[in-house]
Amino acid sequence: MATINNVTELIFTGLFQDPEVQRVCFVLFLPVYLATVLGNGLIVMTVSVSKSLCSPMYFFLSSLSLVEICYSSVVVPKFVTDLLAKMKTITLKGCLAQIFFSHFLGVTEILLLVVMAYDRYVAICRPLHYMNIMNRPLCHLLVAGSWLGGFVHSIIQIFITLPLPFCGPNVIDHYFCDLHPLFKLACTDTFVEGVIVLVNSGLISVISLLILVSSYVVILVHLRKHSAEGRRKALSTCASHITVVVLFFVPATFIYMRPTSTYTVDKLVAVFYTVITPMLNPIIYTLRNAEVKNAMRKLWSDKN
Numbered sequence: 520m521a522t523i524n525n526v527t528e529l530i531f532t533g534l535f536q537d538p539e540v541q542r543v544c545f546v547l548f549l550p551v552y553l554a555t556v557l558g559n560g561l562i563v564m565t566v567s568v569s570k571s572l573c574s575p576m577y578f579f580l581s582s583l584s585l586v587e588i589c590y591s592s593v594v595v596p597k598f599v600t601d602l603l604a605k606m607k608t609i610t611l612k613g614c615l616a617q618i619f620f621s622h623f624l625g626v627t628e629i630l631l632l633v634v635m636a637y638d639r640y641v642a643i644c645r646p647l648h649y650m651n652i653m654n655r656p657l658c659h660l661l662v663a664g665s666w667l668g669g670f671v672h673s674i675i676q677i678f679i680t681l682p683l684p685f686c687g688p689n690v691i692d693h694y695f696c697d698l699h700p701l702f703k704l705a706c707t708d709t710f711v712e713g714v715i716v717l718v719n720s721g722l723i724s725v726i727s728l729l730i731l732v733s734s735y736v737v738i739l740v741h742l743r744k745h746s747a748e749g750r751r752k753a754l755s756t757c758a759s760h761i762t763v764v765v766l767f768f769v770p771a772t773f774i775y776m777r778p779t780s781t782y783t784v785d786k787l788v789a790v791f792y793t794v795i796t797p798m799l800n801p802i803i804y805t806l807r808n809a810e811v812k813n814a815m816r817k818l819w820s821d822k823n
Contacts (some may be wrong), residue, residue, distance in 0.1 A: 525685070526689045528572065528608050528609070528610055529611060529689050530608050530690045531609065531694055532607075551798050554795045557589045562801050562804070563581050563813050569781060569817070572814050575658045576639070576642070576756070579688070583628065589626060590797060591793065591798075594793045595793065597617075597695065614696035618680065619673050619676065622673040625771070626669040627666050629669075630668045630761075632767065633731060635725050636735065640734050644737065678714065684704040685704055687706075695789070722765070742754065759804050763810045766791075766799060766800075
């Protein structure tokens with residue numbers, strides 16, 4: 520039986536209802552998005568042109584920054600423009616596209632963080648074999664695998680959503696399209712679909728987080744054998760990675776690994792991982808990394 524959708528357009532309730540608060544949010548979030556694009560774009564450009572940043576770690580960092588730009592751009596431009604709109608609308612097809620790309624890029628980022636943890640494990644625990652293990656073909660394969668994993672995950676999400684009938688109402692209680700708010704609008708029971716989302720999204724987050732935590736525990740234990748200077752340098756790099764992991768995984772786990780309840784809290788948490796975190800990542804990595812800062816200074820001086 521073919522799915523019949525009477526709903527072709529959805530209306531967002533938005534983050535806040537007060538027009539004054541929305542205008543304040545516009546003034547705050549527009550510079551944040553521009554900083555996200557410029558900051559991550561600067562990292563991508565610096566790693567691409569700098570001969571001193573040729574190690575696998577920086578290749579993965581550049582890939583992560585590219586994902587951050589794309590991920591933020593799926594949600595934030597529409598969100599920011601809607602802050603000034605009286606009616607916040609999106610087509611059903613546009614909503615499904617937003618779900619596909621946000622999950623695609625979100626899981627790609629998760630897998631890239633796992634790859635970066637593996638890179639640090641090899642660099643610290645097997646330093647003499649680092650360049651042989653983390654050769655260029657393997658690095659490209661790991662990045663491609665991260666993108667492929669995100670694509671497969673997102674295709675599953677879309678395949679379970681497409682058959683759902685939407686016959687009204689058409690008001691989605693969020694500021695962007697995500698699965699749980701959209702499921703509430705379906706004209707059928709979505710318990711099974713919700714369980715699939717829990718397994719597909721939640722377990723990816725939890726399993727990846729467990730792998731990351733295990734990797735860094737092994738690294739920290741191994742660092743006891745290093746000199747004080749070696750420990751300081753390794754911990755400086757690992758601290759940046761761990762900070763980014765915490766900023767990304769805590770909100771994601773909160774959203775996808777619990778029963779749905781009120782969306783007020785969900786929307787505020789979503790602002791953190793869709794708007795704030797992508798801007799923080801380049802700051803976290805550059806402030807704690809002298810090589811990146813020096814390469815950026817050299818790039819800036821060459822431009823002038």
